[in-house]
Amino acid sequence: MISIRRRLLGLAIAAAALSACSTTPPPPAAAQRPKLLVMVVIDGLPMRQVTGYRDQLAPDGFARFLDRGRWFANAHYGHGHTVTAAGHAVMLSGAYPQRTGIISNEWRDPATGDPVYNTGDAAYQYLDNPTAPLSGTSPRNLKVETLGDVLRARSPQSKVIGISGKDRGAILPAGHKGTAYMYMTETGKFTSSTYYMPALPQWVTAFNAAKPADAFFQKTWAPLLPEAAYARSVPDGQAWQVASGNGNRLPAVMGDKMDAPGARFYGNLLASPFGDELTLAFARAAVTNEKLGQRGVQDLLSVSLSSHDYINHAFGPESRLSHDHTLHLDRHLQAFFQFLDKTVGAGNYVLALTADHGFTDTPEWAASQGRDAGRFSSAPALAAVNGALSARFGVDKLARGFSAAGLLLNDKLAAERGLDFAAVQAAARDELLKLPGVSAVFTREQLLGSDKSTLYLEAMRKSFDPTRAAQLQIVLKPHWIFSYRPGGSTHGSPYEYDTHVPLLFWGPGYVGQGEMQARAEVADLAPTLAAVAGLPAPAQAQGRDLALKP
Missing domain, CATH: 3.40.720.10 (Alkaline Phosphatase, subunit A)
Structure with missing residues (x-):
C-alpha cells in the first residue's frame, strides 16, 4: 500500500x-x-x-x-x-x-x-x-x-x-x-x-x-x-x-x-x-x-x-x-x-x-506551581460592570460588551440620556479594576496620549486603532487569561x-x-x-x- x-x-x-x-x-x-x-x-x-x-x-x-x-x-x-x-x-x-x-x-x-x-x-x-x-x-x-x-x-x-x-x-x-x-x-x-x-x-x-x-x-x-x-x-x-x-x-x-x-x-x-x-x-x-x-x-x-x-x-x-x-x-x-x-x-x-x-x-x-493564575470570564464581568453603571447613572446596558482586549461602552446611549461620558468611562474603569485578575485599564485618552512611562501603556497603545477599538483597554495580571471554557490555555497579553x-x-x-x-x-x-x-x-x-x- x-x-x-x-x-x-x-x-x-x-x-x-x-x-x-x-x-x-x-x-x-x-x-x-x-x-x-x-x-x-x-x-x-x-x-x-x-x-x-x-x-x-x-x-x-x-x-x-x-x-x-x-x-x-x-x-x-x-x-x-x-x-x-x-x-x-x-x-x-x-x-x-x-x-x-x-x-x-x-x-x-x-x-x-x-x-x-x-x-x-x-x-x-x-x-x-x-x-x-x-x-x-x-x-x-x-x-x-x-x-x-x-x-x-x-x-x-x-x-x-x-x-x-x-x-x-x-x-x-x-x-x-x-x-x-x-x-x-x-x-x-x-x-x-x-x-x-x-x-x-x-x-x-x-x-x-x-x-x-x-x-x-x-x-x-x-x-x-x-x-x-x-x-x-x-x-x-x-x-x-x-x-x-x-x-x-x-x-x-x-x-x-x-x-x-x-x-x-x-x-x-x-x-x-x-x-x-x-x-x-x-x-x-x-x-x-x-x-x-x-x-x-x-x-x-x-x-x-x-x-x-x-x-x-x-x-x-x-x-x-x-x-x-x-x-x-x-x-x-x-x-x-x-x-x-x-x-x-x-x-x-x-x-x-x-x-x-x-x-x-x-x-x-x-497555580499548581505556586503562581497567582486564573481565568477571567467576560459574561459575569460585563454583568458586574453594567450593574454598577445602572445603579449609579440609572441607565441599563451602558457597556455593549467586550471587544478584542477592551470593554466597549455605548457612548451614543450615554449622550441620548444626557450623561457625562467621561464620568461613565471613569466609573466603568473603576469597576473593572475591582474584578479578580485585572491589573490595569487604560482609557482612550491615555491611549491617544504620549505617556511612555506607565507600564504596558505603550504596548497597548500599539494595539489601539481609535476607529476600531473599545474605549477601555484591559491588561490582566500575569498568568491570568481571558477564557471562555474551563480548560486549556490562550495568549493575548503584553x-x-x-x-x-x-x-x-x-x-x-x-x-x-x-x-x-x-x-x-x-x-x-x-x-x-x-x-x-x-x-x-x-x-x-x-x-x-x-x-x-x-
Missing part, C-alpha cells in the same frame, strides 16, 4: 529521498538577490519551546536556523494584544495594529456594536466551498501594504502566495495583491475566494480531488520519542486539558469512533501533526505548479502552520502533547526545507521563520511568554550566521526581508532593517 506521506508528496512532486542535512551552497554574487522569499509561521509557538527542546531536534528543521542561520534569541512583539490576526498583519507589513487596523481576530464595531471579523468581507465568497457569515474572504480590513504588495508593484509578474490552515493566516501575509489559499474544516479542502480569482487553478482542483485529508483517517498520532524524553513536560490526561476533539492522551487516533471522514474529522485534523503535514503538502504543490522562484523573477511564499496553536489552546504549552507536536513539526519542516533545496535550489531562496504570538501556561498548571517568539533566518550568502542577543521585534521582519530582496520597506512599516550581512 502506498504510504500517506508518498500519497501527499505525489500531489506536489515526485518522491525524492531526504538527505540527513542540507549542504551549504557557495555564496551568491554580491548583486544577486534571492529568487524566492519564504516565510514560515508557526502559529502559537513561543521561543522557549524552540530552545527548550533543542537537544531533541532533527538536524535540518529548526536546527537549520540555530546551527547554520542567523537567529534572534530576544525577539518580541511590541504590541500588547498578542493574537493571531494582529501578529500575521505585523509580519510582512512591519506595522503595529495601531496602523494595520487588525486589532484582533474579531472585534465590535464601535458605532453599532456589531461583530467584525478581521478578514471578513461579505462581498466575496469561497470557491467551491460554503461561505458562512463573517468568513475570512479578503484583506479589505488591512489598512497598510505588505512586502508582497511592494514586490508586485515593482514586478507585476512576480507571484505572492499565502497558505494556511486559517483564513487569516493566509490572507493577511499575502496582502492586497497576493493570492491566499486556506484550509476548509468543513470539507478538508484548500480553497481561495472570489476576491482573488473567479475559479480555482487546475492544480488546486486536482489536489483537492485526490482527497489528501482523507488519507489521515484512522491514522494514529503517536509520541515520536520514548517516554523518558518527555520528562520535562506535563503528562497527558490532566483535568485542565481539553478532552474533546482528538482526546487529551497519546496515542490518539484521528477519526476515532467515526465511520468515515466528515466535517468533525476535518476540523480535528488541524489539532494534530497531520494538519501541518497536509498544509506543507499543499505548499509543495504551489511551489511546483506555480514554479515559484523558478521563472526568472522574484516570488514570495508565506506558509502559516496552524496546528501548534490549536494544540496549545487545548492542552497548554507545558504539556507533553505540545512538546511532542513541536518535534513532529520539526521533522515536517526538515522535509519541506529539503524539498525547497532540490526544487528551487539551496542558494536561490531565503527562509524566515517566526510565530504570530507566544503562549501562556494553563492557569491550573501555573507579557514575555506571549510576546517572545522565534525570529530565525537562513540563506547562505544572504543573511549570515550566528545567534544575536540584541532585542529585535517582529515588526523588523518586513524591512529586513525587503533589504535582502532589494526592495523598499512597506510604506507604513515601523520596524527597522536588522542588517543581516553575510
Whole structure:
C-alpha cells in the first residue's frame, strides 16, 4: 500500500529521498538577490519551546536556523494584544495594529456594536466551498501594504502566495495583491475566494480531488520519542486539558469512533501533526505548479502552520502533547526545507521563520506551581460592570460588551440620556479594576496620549486603532487569561511568554550566521526581508532593517 506521506508528496512532486542535512551552497554574487522569499509561521509557538527542546531536534528543521542561520534569541512583539490576526498583519507589513487596523481576530464595531471579523468581507465568497457569515474572504480590513504588495508593484509578474490552515493566516501575509489559499474544516479542502480569482487553478482542483485529508483517517498520532524524553513536560490526561476533539492522551487516533471522514474529522485534523503535514503538502504543490522562484523573477511564499496553536489552546504549552507536536513539526519542516533545496535550489531562496504570538501556561498548571493564575470570564464581568453603571447613572446596558482586549461602552446611549461620558468611562474603569485578575485599564485618552512611562501603556497603545477599538483597554495580571471554557490555555497579553517568539533566518550568502542577543521585534521582519530582496520597506512599516550581512 502506498504510504500517506508518498500519497501527499505525489500531489506536489515526485518522491525524492531526504538527505540527513542540507549542504551549504557557495555564496551568491554580491548583486544577486534571492529568487524566492519564504516565510514560515508557526502559529502559537513561543521561543522557549524552540530552545527548550533543542537537544531533541532533527538536524535540518529548526536546527537549520540555530546551527547554520542567523537567529534572534530576544525577539518580541511590541504590541500588547498578542493574537493571531494582529501578529500575521505585523509580519510582512512591519506595522503595529495601531496602523494595520487588525486589532484582533474579531472585534465590535464601535458605532453599532456589531461583530467584525478581521478578514471578513461579505462581498466575496469561497470557491467551491460554503461561505458562512463573517468568513475570512479578503484583506479589505488591512489598512497598510505588505512586502508582497511592494514586490508586485515593482514586478507585476512576480507571484505572492499565502497558505494556511486559517483564513487569516493566509490572507493577511499575502496582502492586497497576493493570492491566499486556506484550509476548509468543513470539507478538508484548500480553497481561495472570489476576491482573488473567479475559479480555482487546475492544480488546486486536482489536489483537492485526490482527497489528501482523507488519507489521515484512522491514522494514529503517536509520541515520536520514548517516554523518558518527555520528562520535562506535563503528562497527558490532566483535568485542565481539553478532552474533546482528538482526546487529551497519546496515542490518539484521528477519526476515532467515526465511520468515515466528515466535517468533525476535518476540523480535528488541524489539532494534530497531520494538519501541518497536509498544509506543507499543499505548499509543495504551489511551489511546483506555480514554479515559484523558478521563472526568472522574484516570488514570495508565506506558509502559516496552524496546528501548534490549536494544540496549545487545548492542552497548554507545558504539556507533553505540545512538546511532542513541536518535534513532529520539526521533522515536517526538515522535509519541506529539503524539498525547497532540490526544487528551487539551496542558494536561490531565503527562509524566515517566526510565530504570530507566544503562549501562556494553563492557569491550573501555573497555580499548581505556586503562581497567582486564573481565568477571567467576560459574561459575569460585563454583568458586574453594567450593574454598577445602572445603579449609579440609572441607565441599563451602558457597556455593549467586550471587544478584542477592551470593554466597549455605548457612548451614543450615554449622550441620548444626557450623561457625562467621561464620568461613565471613569466609573466603568473603576469597576473593572475591582474584578479578580485585572491589573490595569487604560482609557482612550491615555491611549491617544504620549505617556511612555506607565507600564504596558505603550504596548497597548500599539494595539489601539481609535476607529476600531473599545474605549477601555484591559491588561490582566500575569498568568491570568481571558477564557471562555474551563480548560486549556490562550495568549493575548503584553507579557514575555506571549510576546517572545522565534525570529530565525537562513540563506547562505544572504543573511549570515550566528545567534544575536540584541532585542529585535517582529515588526523588523518586513524591512529586513525587503533589504535582502532589494526592495523598499512597506510604506507604513515601523520596524527597522536588522542588517543581516553575510
